[in-house]
Amino acid sequence: MARSKIALIGAGQIGGTLAHLAGLKELGDVVLFDIADGVPQGKGLDIAESAPVDGFDAKFSGASDYAAIEGADVVIVTAGVPRKPGMSRDDLIGINLKVMEAVGNGIKQYAPDAFVICITNPLDAMVWALQKFSGLPPHKIVGMAGVLDSARFRHFLAEEFGVSVEDVTAFVLGGHGDDMVPLVRYSTVAGVPLPDLVKLGWTTQEKLDAMVERTRKGGGEIVNLLKTGSAFYAPAASAIAMAESYLRDKKRVLPCAAHLSGQYGIDGLFIGVPIVIGAGGVERVLEVEFNADEKAMFDKSIASVKGLIEACKGVNASLA
Ligand code: A3D
Numbered sequence: 569m570a571r572s573k574i575a576l577i578g579a580g581q582i583g584g585t586l587a588h589l590a591g592l593k594e595l596g597d598v599v600l601f602d603i604a605d606g607v608p609q610g611k612g613l614d615i616a617e618s619a620p621v622d623g624f625d626a627k628f629s630g631a632s633d634y635a636a637i638e639g640a641d642v643v644i645v646t647a648g649v650p651r652k653p654g655m656s657r658d659d660l661i662g663i664n665l666k667v668m669e670a671v672g673n674g675i676k677q678y679a680p681d682a683f684v685i686c687i688t689n690p691l692d693a694m695v696w697a698l699q700k701f702s703g704l705p706p707h708k709i710v711g712m713a714g715v716l717d718s719a720r721f722r723h724f725l726a727e728e729f730g731v732s733v734e735d736v737t738a739f740v741l742g743g744h745g746d747d748m749v750p751l752v753r754y755s756t757v758a759g760v761p762l763p764d765l766v767k768l769g770w771t772t773q774e775k776l777d778a779m780v781e782r783t784r785k786g787g788g789e790i791v792n793l794l795k796t797g798s799a800f801y802a803p804a805a806s807a808i809a810m811a812e813s814y815l816r817d818k819k820r821v822l823p824c825a826a827h828l829s830g831q832y833g834i835d836g837l838f839i840g841v842p843i844v845i846g847a848g849g850v851e852r853v854l855e856v857e858f859n860a861d862e863k864a865m866f867d868k869s870i871a872s873v874k875g876l877i878e879a880c881k882g883v884n885a886s887l888a
Contacts, residue, residue: 571597571626571627572596572641572815573641574590574595574596574597574641574642574643574811575598575601575636575637575642575643575679575682576643576644576646577637577646577671578645578647578688579600579601579607580602580646580797581650581797582687582800583600584611585805586646586804586808587611589808590626590808590811591618591619591626592622593808593812594624594626595626595642595808595811595812595815596642596815597626597629598626598627598628598629599630599637600629600630601631601634601647602630602632603632603647608630609629609630610630611630612629612630613628613630616628637679638678638679639679639681640678640679640682641681641683642684642685642811643683643684644685644687644807645686645687645688645698647670647671648660648663648667648689648694649663651689651788651797651798652791652795652796653792657690657691657745657787658690658745660689660690661690661693661876661880661883664688664689665693665697665880665884668688668694668698669697669884672697672698672701672702673701675702676701676704680702680704681708682704682708683708683814683849684698684702684704684710685710685807685811686709686711686712687803687807690744690876691711691712691713691825692711692744692838692839692876695709695710696837696838696877696880697880697887699827700887706829707848707849708849708850710826710838710843710849712803712810713744713825714740714741714744714823714824714825714841715806715824716799716803716806717744718823719738719806720782720802721755721780722738724783725738725779729757735757736756737755737756739751739754739755740783741823741839741840741866742839742840742866742869742870742873743825743839743840743870743872743873743876744825745872746785747868747869747872748783748840748869749862750780750783751856751862753859757770762776810822810824813846814845814847814849818845818846819844819845821842821843821854822843822845823841824840825839825840826838826839826840826843827850828853832855834870837870838873839869841853841854841855842854
């Protein structure tokens with residue numbers, strides 16, 4: 569069977585890391601696309617030259633013409649600009665919406681059958697706009713945010729409890745903003761929910777609340793440390809987990825920004841919810857029950873996403 573083809577639109581910090589991880593996991597041949605001449609070619613060659621050392625077989629090429637993504641099975645989009653200190657994700661709308669229009673047209677023309685993962689911020693609005701610009705069926709396009717947000721929460725929890733990250737599961741829903749919704753009732757250590765661990769004295773409610781807050785601000789914490797851009801290792805690892813679930817039909821249950829058509833009482837928005845990713849793309853949306861507090865947090869997060877969509881419609885009349 570021929571190798572899968574993975575197109576990475578944007579060969580910056582995340583794009584380069586995605587290419588390297590895709591190679592190490594032998595997910596398929598990789599095309600890096602970027603408007604910065606030489607960068608996708610240079611990164612592609614550099615990674616190809618690491619393959620003999622690490623022992624993986626994959627082709628890497630760089631391009632600045634959309635024809636190069638023709639027939640891609642998976643497209644991962646990071647094109648655009650990241651945050652700098654003092655910027656919110658929402659400050660990126662104007663520039664990144666124009667980029668999504670160009671990317672959407674490229675996908676429509678050359679890779680209309682691909683499974684597309686959007687990472688560009690502000691995520692929930694950009695994945696919504698990219699679906700409109702590309703015309704992809706809604707079950708073939710998702711946004712990466714929940715896997716990263718829950719990975720951050722899992723890291724903090726594993727450190728606090730002194731246990732393996734592998735045995736910590738976390739559940740983070742809603743938009744990818746400071747009002748995302750980490751659900752402690754559905755987050756566990758080896759199946760034991762966090763509120764029970766507070767009762768058992770493994771941590772205190774105050775410490776748990778602080779970890780939830782740190783998760784919400786996790787992206788900003790890295791931006792403030794790096795000063796020149798935003799996180800890229802964990803975001804790339806998260807998107808690769810999603811791509812792998814599609815390409816290998818693993819049917820993993822992952823929190824992603826998925827198109828909702830009535831689930832959770834929402835119609836026509838991309839919102840972070842648990843979904844099953846398999847060969848069919850988004851194969852299923854898992855709906856969980858909220859208590860009153862969780863519902864209030866979720867509603868607040870939805871309101872922020874709606875605000876971003878309205879802002880996009882204001883910037884680009886074709887989206888209205
Ligand atoms: P960066 O290293 O700047 O890479 C972006 C790349 O996009 C650069 O190489 C640009 O040359 C390229 N680019 C710009 N315009 C175009 C275009 N029209 N067509 C093709 N390529 C273009 O950024 P990064 O890789 O660190 O981050 C990429 C995006 O991901 C940003 O929008 C970040 O805010 C976002 N991000 C999202 C998350 C989420 O969890 C959702 C996390 C981290 C970063």
